[in-house]
Amino acid sequence: MQLAFSDPLALVLVALGLATALGAVIFVAARGRKLADTAAQLAYVAMDGRPEEARVEARQGGRRLAPILDALSSDPTPPGTRPWLLEAAAVAALFVPPVLLVLYGWGSLHTAEPAARPGAAAALFMGLAVLLPTTLSSAALVVLLGRRSARLVRGSCVSLIARGVRTTVDAETAEALRRGQGPRDPRGE
Amino acid sequence: MTGTLVVAGLLFEAFLLLVLILATMLEESRLRRFLEAATDPERAKEAAKKLGGPQRSIATELAESVRVRTTLDEALVKALVRAANEPWAPPVVLQAVLHILTVSVALLPLVLALVQTAEGVANGFGALAGRPGPARYLAGPRLLEGPFEALHAAAGGTAALLVGLAVVWAVGWWLRRPQVREARFVRALLELSTRIRPGTPALVGARLAELVAPERTLARPAAAVLVWVLATTVSWGILQLTAEVRAANHHPPRYHVWPEDRLNPLGVGADLVLPRQRGGVPFEDRALPTVTVGPAQLTVQGQALTPLGQGSAFPPPELRLPESFKGKGGVTIVGHAAVSASDAVIPTLRWLHARAGAEQFHLILQRDLGYATAQADLRLELPKEPPAQAGVTVQVNADELVVGPARLPSARSTWRREAAEAIRGLRHVDDRTRPDAPLLVRVGPGVSYERLVEALGALDDSCDTAEDCGLPGLGLRFVLSPAAPSP
Structure with missing residues (x-):
């Protein structure tokens, strides 16, 4: 069993994989939380009668706040989806250490001295036994947290869209009344 | 051992699948009973109290608002916004635990086999160290045969469990994802509105409901299938290129163990x-x-x-x-x-x-x-x-x-x-x-x-x-x- 941990570079790759898994989950959770808070705050600012201020801040927030910016527009549209590149990048980064470990192990098995090959094989198997569940669990958590923050951002968007729809309907109603064609009463049909 | 783990894992996934389907049926049944009972605002309020989770408070508030003569449209918009701001999912910690558990169950056979193979390789070759070289080569393949066959079986078991997991996730996405649950509830709210205030216009609510309705295209499932096919093809290609597994390639065993620098050390005359x-x-x-x-x-x-x-x-x-x-x-x-x-x-x-x-x-x-x-x-x-x-x-x-x-x-x-x-x-x-x-x-x-x-x-x-x-x-x-x- 000691042989399985005798390869220092394989151990480094396993440690890197664990750190990446933990780091990616924490990073995505923190970014998602912050994004949801920002979106909620912008929605509050806009509902508080300062839509221009919210629009400016949303524009400054970059692509990640694009759904909020869309929701603040005068023409109500369905809530946009938050860019998923962050989660995709995090998930891709999660798979880098296992792939590196496999490449390193495969290379060792083909190039190392015959006496060192059992150690290389044992290190590869043990490393995969640690990294596979960790990486896949982390990937699932990253997707979960990303979807959750997307859901929270969508909630803020819907609050803003409701306001926009109300404004639009009011404007349409006022325009119809101005033309003398008030909104039709369905009960009269 | 592997067989037991795979069967247990499949049963666990079947249980999750059953829970997903039953939870959906229960939710739909509750909403149906709620709508059947909600013939006027007073009864609607009573019926809403029998709903579960966030549905109860939203539906109760809508019924109460209509009962006290608030504009239906305004009450409906408020309910829709509240529904959109609900997570429609268990607490994130519980979801995280479930995700880790399902992934672990699917990978458990493979992980255990990997550990056993690592132990087999390390301990086996340690035991062979005292033998003369050729005997080591002779015993080596026999030594590895058992662990590698177990690894092969475990990989197959984990593949089956991953397919099961994909089915569970796909059904969960289809029936229980937040947008779907929200849409199911919004449909009930709209139906409730027409029942308790028939003929009352709700221009804002109707348009908002239209905007927040989840997309019903097949783009995402199609993309998922495409990604799956691509991933499978790439994985198969990598295996074909890298695996020198005789069982897979149907070649007789060939061991590249002869020292490269001692292939033909002696010069021999042409005759x-x-x-x-x-x-x-x-x-x-x-x-x-x-x-x-x-x-x-x-x-x-x-x-x-x-x-x-x-x-x-x-x-x-x-x-x-x-x-x-x-x-x-x-x-x-x-x-x-x-x-x-x-x-x-x-x-x-x-x-x-x-x-x-x-x-x-x-x-x-x-x-x-x-x-x-x-x-x-x-x-x-x-x-x-x-x-x-x-x-x-x-x-x-x-x-x-x-x-x-x-x-x-x-x-x-x-x-x-x-x-x-x-x-x-x-x-x-x-x-x-x-x-x-x-x-x-x-x-x-x-x-x-x-x-x-x-x-x-x-x-x-x-x-x-x-x-x-x-x-x-x-x-x-x-x-x-x-x-x-x-x-």
Whole structure:
């Protein structure tokens, strides 16, 4: 069993994989939380009668706040989806250490001295036994947290869209009344 | 063990699937009963209290708002916004635990097999460290067979569990994702509105509901299928390119273990043909003197001494070795395949033994490793004293090989395999606790050098296949029997 941990570079790759898994989950959770808070705050600012201020801040927030910016527009549209590149990048980064470990192990098995090959094989198997569940669990958590923050951002968007729809309907109603064609009463049909 | 884990995992996934379907049916049933009961605002409020989770408070608030004569449209918009701001999912910690649990259950067979294989490789090769090289090669594949078969089975089990997991996730996405649950509830709210305030316009609410409705395109499932197919194809391609697994490739086993720097260390003249046989270990060039027997003459360290086949006795009694010849550390014998072992090679060995005190001879043969040819070394000893331990006698005749009690005619197609089995059965080469007793070799009349090497190579061969598997031989100690006393 000691042989399985005798390869220092394989151990480094396993440690890197664990750190990446933990780091990616924490990073995505923190970014998602912050994004949801920002979106909620912008929605509050806009509902508080300062839509221009919210629009400016949303524009400054970059692509990640694009759904909020869309929701603040005068023409109500369905809530946009938050860019998923962050989660995709995090998930891709999660798979880098296992792939590196496999490449390193495969290379060792083909190039190392015959006496060192059992150690290389044992290190590869043990490393995969640690990294596979960790990486896949982390990937699932990253997707979960990303979807959750997307859901929270969508909630803020819907609050803003409701306001926009109300404004639009009011404007349409006022325009119809101005033309003398008030909104039709369905009960009269 | 793997089978049990896979069955348990599949049952767990079936349980999750059942929970997803039942939870959806229960939710739909509750909403249906709620709508059936909610015929007016007062009853709607009572019925809403029977709903679960966030639905209860939202529906109750809507019913109460309508009951106290708030505008239906305003109440509906408020309910829709509240519904959009609900997570429609269990707490994130519970979801995280469930995700980790499902992934762990799916990967458990593979992870356990990987750990066991790592242990098997590490401990097994540690135990082999004390054995001689060829025995290590012989025992190695057998040692790895069990763990790797378990790993193969576990990988298959985990693949089945991952497919199950994909089904669970797909059904969860289809029936229980937040947008779907929200849409299901929004539909109920809209229906409730038409029931308790029939004919009342709700322009804002209707348009908002239209905007927040989840998309019903097949773009995402199609993208998922595409990604799955691509990932499977790429994985299969990588496996095809990298896996040298004989079970997968249906190739006979070929081991690339021969040292690259010792493939063909000896220069052999174009007119000399080495016997092409199996067995033998990589030749270690220790600056031993080389004696070439044939095809036309006897050559010692590059110096031609006497022609072959001339005269009755070989080598002739008057033949002298060069003074620089040192044979006590061993002598490399490069013999032509067609020369006579009984009349040329064996007499030469005895002559070298008598004149130079040579006791160890390295018979060079040519092996076809599949990917390259290599010169291999079969060791034949001629000690001063006959070995005390020699228990097995090998008689090499032109038409048969006698190994202990077994007589193996060379006409029999299975004689090689039978010879290998006989020698392993007699000497227990896989058991390192047994003394490494030498095999006493007798060479009958009319035996060619190729036949002698063929017989010794068949005994030393460690491959269990029809073709040369590339493994070095067992490294058996062959001891030439003392010459019969002259009559």
